[in-house]
Amino acid sequence: MIESKLEAAVGMSRKWDAREAGREVARNTIKQLSRPPNFFLLFSTIHYKKYGGFQEFLDGVWDVLPKGTPLVGGTVVGFLNNYGCYTRGTSALAVSYPNMDIAVGYGRKTKSSPEYASNEYARMIDYKLKSSRYPYNFLLNLISGPELFNLPGMGYKKIIKSKKSANLGIFFAEIMQKIGKKGMPRDDEILKNLTKKMPDYSSLSGVLLDDFKFLDNYQFLNNDVLTGKLVGLGMKTDLSFDVNTTHCMKETGINLEVTKIAYNGWVIKEINNKPAWPEFLRLLDWNEDIILDESKLMERMMYCPLGFKRDGKVYPTITGIVVLGDSMVTAVRTKVGDKAAILNINGKLLVESVKINLEKYQDFKPEFGLFSSCITRLITLGREIYSLRDILLDYFNDKPFLDIYVAGEGTYSSREKRLAYSDMSFNSAIFGSKNNSKI
Amino acid sequence: MQNDPIALVLDDLLKLDDILACMVARRNMISVMPSGDGFKSEVHQIWDIIHRAMDDVFGVIGAYSQAGLGEMDFRLQDYEVLFYVFPDTETALVAIVPALANKGLIEVEMENARREILKIMGAQDKARGITVPA
Numbered sequence: 176m177i178e179s180k181l182e183a184a185v186g187m188s189r190k191w192d193a194r195e196a197g198r199e200v201a202r203n204t205i206k207q208l209s210r211p212p213n214f215f216l217l218f219s220t221i222h223y224k225k226y227g228g229f230q231e232f233l234d235g236v237w238d239v240l241p242k243g244t245p246l247v248g249g250t251v252v253g254f255l256n257n258y259g260c261y262t263r264g265t266s267a268l269a270v271s272y273p274n275m276d277i278a279v280g281y282g283r284k285t286k287s288s289p290e291y292a293s294n295e296y297a298r299m300i301d302y303k304l305k306s307s308r309y310p311y312n313f314l315l316n317l318i319s320g321p322e323l324f325n326l327p328g329m330g331y332k333k334i335i336k337s338k339k340s341a342n343l344g345i346f347f348a349e350i351m352q353k354i355g356k357k358g359m360p361r362d363d364e365i366l367k368n369l370t371k372k373m374p375d376y377s378s379l380s381g382v383l384l385d386d387f388k389f390l391d392n393y394q395f396l397n398n399d400v401l402t403g404k405l406v407g408l409g410m411k412t413d414l415s416f417d418v419n420t421t422h423c424m425k426e427t428g429i430n431l432e433v434t435k436i437a438y439n440g441w442v443i444k445e446i447n448n449k450p451a452w453p454e455f456l457r458l459l460d461w462n463e464d465i466i467l468d469e470s471k472l473m474e475r476m477m478y479c480p481l482g483f484k485r486d487g488k489v490y491p492t493i494t495g496i497v498v499l500g501d502s503m504v505t506a507v508r509t510k511v512g513d514k515a516a517i518l519n520i521n522g523k524l525l526v527e528s529v530k531i532n533l534e535k536y537q538d539f540k541p542e543f544g545l546f547s548s549c550i551t552r553l554i555t556l557g558r559e560i561y562s563l564r565d566i567l568l569d570y571f572n573d574k575p576f577l578d579i580y581v582a583g584e585g586t587y588s589s590r591e592k593r594l595a596y597s598d599m600s601f602n603s604a605i606f607g608s609k610n611n612s613k614i
Numbered sequence: 615m616q617n618d619p620i621a622l623v624l625d626d627l628l629k630l631d632d633i634l635a636c637m638v639a640r641r642n643m644i645s646v647m648p649s650g651d652g653f654k655s656e657v658h659q660i661w662d663i664i665h666r667a668m669d670d671v672f673g674v675i676g677a678y679s680q681a682g683l684g685e686m687d688f689r690l691q692d693y694e695v696l697f698y699v700f701p702d703t704e705t706a707l708v709a710i711v712p713a714l715a716n717k718g719l720i721e722v723e724m725e726n727a728r729r730e731i732l733k734i735m736g737a738q739d740k741a742r743g744i745t746v747p748a
Binding site: 189191252253259260261262263386387553554555556557558560561 | 626629630716717718719720721722723724725726729
């Protein structure tokens with residue numbers, strides 16, 4: 176029976192000092208296990224950059240963690256676990272189970288060459304696990320997140336009205352993306368390529384970031400702190416698991432077509448053959464004055480994402496995260512001819528999406544759960560995020576779970592051959608046994 | 615007080631970049647301040663007017679906290695003042711943040727601080743209960 180063989184634990188630390196926090200999160204996690212872990216997932220908010228640095232943080236973890244334990248993780252906006260919801264601190268999940276083979280890997284050049292990055296990563300994981308005899312395959316993919324440009328003469332502005340400055344900004348962004356210094360994470364390209372290279376691996380993905388400033392982010396791989404990489408964990412096991420993505424967005428009935436793009440599809444220049452930003456506001460019946468307060472731009476845009484249709488399903492993405500003249504930057508790439516619906520969401524539906532997600536696992540006896548959720552859900556719900564935790568506590572009882580808040584997320588089901596990536600979604604990977612089944 | 619556990623919770627909150635000031639307060643009284651140097655200097659020039667506005671808000675809190683009023687906030691110039699009311703009391707955890715701050719992220723830590731303070735208050739009440747003679 177699984178129960179006697181599998182041990183899983185989640186731990187955390189709220190200490191400010193990086194080294195002490197690293198020691199405490201490792202200690203609090205592995206003290207719950209009676210055997211060394213097969214793997215250790217580690218996530219933290221960006222605060223340790225100022226309080227000792229991330230190498231010091233990771234060194235603190237290794238002061239406690241058994242040498243050679245496969246470790247992956249990175250920086251996130253926040254996390255939610257059995258203990259609560261936090262936008263400062265660190266949390267880890269560790270599992271010990273004899274019927275499991277683990278490999279960790281990385282891919283470089285995610286921003287300039289996502290195909291290269293995902294190929295390198297896939298080769299690494301595949302090679303290390305090729306002799307494994309276990310039937311079920313899982314990947315946890317963590318991708319270096321978006322890093323805003325400090326545009327010459329414009330800084331980190333989110334609304335650039337001058338069309339000349341906007342075009343200069345787009346040109347600068349394209350150059351910086353090509354040389355891999357800054358820019359968009361290109362997670363869609365990475366994930367699509369991974370499903371081709373490793374179609375038999377179901378996966379959960381998350382795009383790492385800082386505290387929503389999009390200035391920098393870090394990845395953890397064993398003893399190293401990395402930047403600009405794809406890192407992850409591959410698993411082959413006899414443990415049952417499944418993955419699921421939900422969002423609960425509602426279509427408003429307002430539809431549009433992307434008719435001109437720039438910056439590899441991250442900038443929408445025209446909608447319905449008209450300048451994108453004014454046309455988008457017209458469709459929403461919003462006065463431009465509503466948006467002039469740059470501090471509120473992202474919060475307002477979160478409530479009206481665009482839903483792009485793929486494989487018969489609608490996947491939301493936030494648009495207008497930066498306004499460049501009459502163009503708007505979108506979090507997921509588009510192409511000319513893409514049709515989208517303007518979607519709507521409220522707090523109640525954000526909470527509902529968790530309940531609906533868990534319905535897939537009702538005949539499951541969970542042993543541990545991993546989740547990746549969009550940062551916009553955390554920002555929108557604020558303190559009400561505790562109601563999501565209550566739903567998860569109710570489902571898991573005393574079994575450990577960890578939900579990381581990221582800037583782009585998704586799942587791939589090898590059984591359904593379905594890749595789901597979007598914004599504002601809730602994504603799960605729950606491991607355990609099906610009720611009445613023997614493993 | 616240096617060893618006041620509530621002050622230590624406020625110290626933690628004040629370490630966040632976007633928290634310019636925090637306290638446990640009620641009308642006309644600040645019950646607990648952070649233990650260190652006090653508020654961040656940015657707040658000093660606007661403190662007087664914010665303090666006066668806070669007292670007016672506490673009037674509303676006093677009137678409606680028994681009816682379940684849990685939270686209030688207002689914006690004054692470039693600042694927002696957040697009030698997280700302790701249930702069935704006229705006391706609140708109060709924080710001053712820049713108007714440009716990401717409120718969603720701050721709210722999570724304000725809620726954590728509120729829960730921790732409630733735990734401390736509960737423990738203090740219980741301890742007082744034990745020492746009170748029957």
